Amino acid sequence: MADVALKQTPAALVFTDGCLRTIIVAITVYWGLLAVALPVTNVDSQIYNLGRLAVAENAGFWQRNAWNSINQVVFPWTFDAVHYPFLKIGWGMAVPSFLCFLGLVVMVFYLVSRRWGTNVGLWSVLSLLAMPTIMLGATTTKNDLVIVFGVGCWLYSLVRFQRSQSKFFIFTAALSLAFTTGSKTYAVPICVLLIFVTAWIWRKEVRTLLAFAGFFVLSVVLFGSIETYVLSKQIYNHPLGPPRGVYYSMNRDGLQGAAANFIRYYLGNFSLGVDGYANQSGLSTFLESKCRKILHNLHLYNVGYCIFWDDDTFHFDKGGLDSTSDFGLIGFAALLICSVYIWRPTWRNPRWTVIASGFAGLALICFTIGWMPWNARFLCLSFVLFGVAMAIIIFGELGRGLWLRRAFGVLIIWSAFTLPLLCIDRRPIDLARAFYARENVTFDQNPYLQQVYDDVIALERKETGVWFLIASDHSCILPFFAPQKKPWILAPQWEQILKFPRLEKDVPLFVLVLNRPIPADLPVEIVKQYADNTYILRMR
Amino acid sequence: MGYCIFWNDDNFHFLKEGLDSTSDFGLIGFAALLIGSVYIWKPTLRNPVWIVVASGFAVLGLISLIVGWMPWNARFLSLSFVMFGVAMAIIVFGELSRGFWLRQLFGVLIIWSAFTVPFLCIDRRPIDIARAFYACEDLKFDQNPYVQRIYDDVIALRRREKGKWFLIPSCDAYSLRLRLHFLLPLLCEDL
Numbered sequence: 001m002a003d004v005a006l007k008q009t010p011a012a013l014v015f016t017d018g019c020l021r022t023i024i025v026a027i028t029v030y031w032g033l034l035a036v037a038l039p040v041t042n043v044d045s046q047i048y049n050l051g052r053l054a055v056a057e058n059a060g061f062w063q064r065n066a067w068n069s070i071n072q073v074v075f076p077w078t079f080d081a082v083h084y085p086f087l088k089i090g091w092g093m094a095v096p097s098f099l100c101f102l103g104l105v106v107m108v109f110y111l112v113s114r115r116w117g118t119n120v121g122l123w124s125v126l127s128l129l130a131m132p133t134i135m136l137g138a139t140t141t142k143n144d145l146v147i148v149f150g151v152g153c154w155l156y157s158l159v160r161f162q163r164s165q166s167k168f169f170i171f172t173a174a175l176s177l178a179f180t181t182g183s184k185t186y187a188v189p190i191c192v193l194l195i196f197v198t199a200w201i202w203r204k205e206v207r208t209l210l211a212f213a214g215f216f217v218l219s220v221v222l223f224g225s226i227e228t229y230v231l232s233k234q235i236y237n238h239p240l241g242p243p244r245g246v247y248y249s250m251n252r253d254g255l256q257g258a259a260a261n262f263i264r265y266y267l268g269n270f271s272l273g274v275d276g277y278a279n280q281s282g283l284s285t286f287l288e289s290k291c292r293k294i295l296h297n298l299h300l301y302n303v304g305y306c307i308f309w310d311d312d313t314f315h316f317d318k319g320g321l322d323s324t325s326d327f328g329l330i331g332f333a334a335l336l337i338c339s340v341y342i343w344r345p346t347w348r349n350p351r352w353t354v355i356a357s358g359f360a361g362l363a364l365i366c367f368t369i370g371w372m373p374w375n376a377r378f379l380c381l382s383f384v385l386f387g388v389a390m391a392i393i394i395f396g397e398l399g400r401g402l403w404l405r406r407a408f409g410v411l412i413i414w415s416a417f418t419l420p421l422l423c424i425d426r427r428p429i430d431l432a433r434a435f436y437a438r439e440n441v442t443f444d445q446n447p448y449l450q451q452v453y454d455d456v457i458a459l460e461r462k463e464t465g466v467w468f469l470i471a472s473d474h475s476c477i478l479p480f481f482a483p484q485k486k487p488w489i490l491a492p493q494w495e496q497i498l499k500f501p502r503l504e505k506d507v508p509l510f511v512l513v514l515n516r517p518i519p520a521d522l523p524v525e526i527v528k529q530y531a532d533n534t535y536i537l538r539m540r
Numbered sequence: 541m542g543y544c545i546f547w548n549d550d551n552f553h554f555l556k557e558g559l560d561s562t563s564d565f566g567l568i569g570f571a572a573l574l575i576g577s578v579y580i581w582k583p584t585l586r587n588p589v590w591i592v593v594a595s596g597f598a599v600l601g602l603i604s605l606i607v608g609w610m611p612w613n614a615r616f617l618s619l620s621f622v623m624f625g626v627a628m629a630i631i632v633f634g635e636l637s638r639g640f641w642l643r644q645l646f647g648v649l650i651i652w653s654a655f656t657v658p659f660l661c662i663d664r665r666p667i668d669i670a671r672a673f674y675a676c677e678d679l680k681f682d683q684n685p686y687v688q689r690i691y692d693d694v695i696a697l698r699r700r701e702k703g704k705w706f707l708i709p710s711c712d713a714y715s716l717r718l719r720l721h722f723l724l725p726l727l728c729e730d731l
Contacts (some may be wrong), residue, residue: 225707274666280667
């Protein structure tokens, strides 16, 4: 374990601790309010992350007929399940992610300030607050930041165990890895790696290691999302879902694919910090063309992609959405600084270990996951490490360079303050809209569905009937569950509707069809028709 | 009452669009106005802060008295709001002996406003610094984009065919760019 002696920070502080604390508290309060107030806005969450909680509540978990999306079955759901009480309350949807962020902030501050002092600890925290994808992850219902939190808990537990020798921290190390494993598929290889690291660290403490193994097995059974793997095996004969689906979403080109992905992730995270919502700099297009050139010069043709993308269709997103953002100017600066420092290996300096771990995490993602435009959020762990390392280097280790520290200080605060204006769904006005136009915010990422939603509500108020929901693999089903007084009858197959026993003839049967073509011979009357094969039907 | 001739109670409106002439003084201007409005009722003639606040309101009164109201008159109030802003800073950070949290809150709000202003202005966003170099022409026509097409066509036609050009603008025509690039050289040629 690293030497934890406190190193004094450079004599001239750019901003005082009190000033930084105030800024951090103010910005954190802003994001916290968003986490509490915003409804579920994320499309993925509406389709499967939280959508499946509604399906499970309506039709049960151990069934095969009501799931409308493969993703509802095959992805681990431990962290998603944590959102259930908030779904019932109707508020605080992003509170679990935000608590993860707060936990991460506390751990980063604790670990950094012990060695480099409070000021550097505060700059490390502020660096995280200045990265768009991290703050979007902190206020979303998606399960990306929980991975960083889980890994942080594991590291924090190891450090605390080294100091106190308390068994509690063996338990928390095991629990954090198990919970992380159960939260996201790509966290599984990360956790496997960390288990080996844990075994290496405690290789001379057999009792500790055995206790860790025992706690880990128990925690995995409880929180490892075993049930989704079992259900997936039952439905698709494979614990990870349809085998072709898994294959298509992975990097299928080995080291070549990993190298190409690394170049794409690296260039994709070049940022001016001014993109996002309504501030398009055109940098993405420029970077795409350069990236294509570099890949082709290196003879890396069409490698490393998920099945839906290739050299012609790939593009970099900087649109300010949860899944289409980068890490901003500070993330870019951190990436560049770490890219220089990685070439100066000093094993005893934890700063180098942090940078190397960041690149290791990035390499693992490059090697395992096929490239998609919305993969930036998978790099949260790496960029948290890069951001912390940058803060340590600039504010903790540079003996000279007062003006450099001043420039970085202003840039970090500028980025942290301007971030809300560059994000979709997270602007200051969205905080107010969460109260007076909640429905609009819900459909911000999918506006055409709002009309459907309004019509369903109006029709339900006018006529009491039985409602079927028939949705496709990519349908946002979650918003339709919240206002419904009676439970939906989930029927992803048309036969299920036709075979439905009609006990009371007077009760009308309605079908909400989301993104599915309707068969020609179906005995129905079209009540409303929308774009993208979406209908409200009445059964004859 | 009080309007410029083109406006009345039915068609008047407030502008907060982020253009030079269609902007307000933001959250800090609003806070300064409120604080000034309270402070003005505690007249202490020996206190320079009160004099500053009173001067701000005096100028505001003068503008209200002499200039007819138009939606883009906010810029006429710059002097008043400079005074209100300075007075607010003195009151909050210089005179309040208690209120540590209030000062913290105001400090954060002022820094936040200062940092975010560039994103809320048309033509003054960070990207516009770059556009001033690589898309200067687009930037010049940002406030009147339909004129850009005309400008491009005039320039192209002038390059293709040499001839005499007359310019017949209306009183509100956006002709400065055309004059600079086209009319002035033409006049010089005639001389």
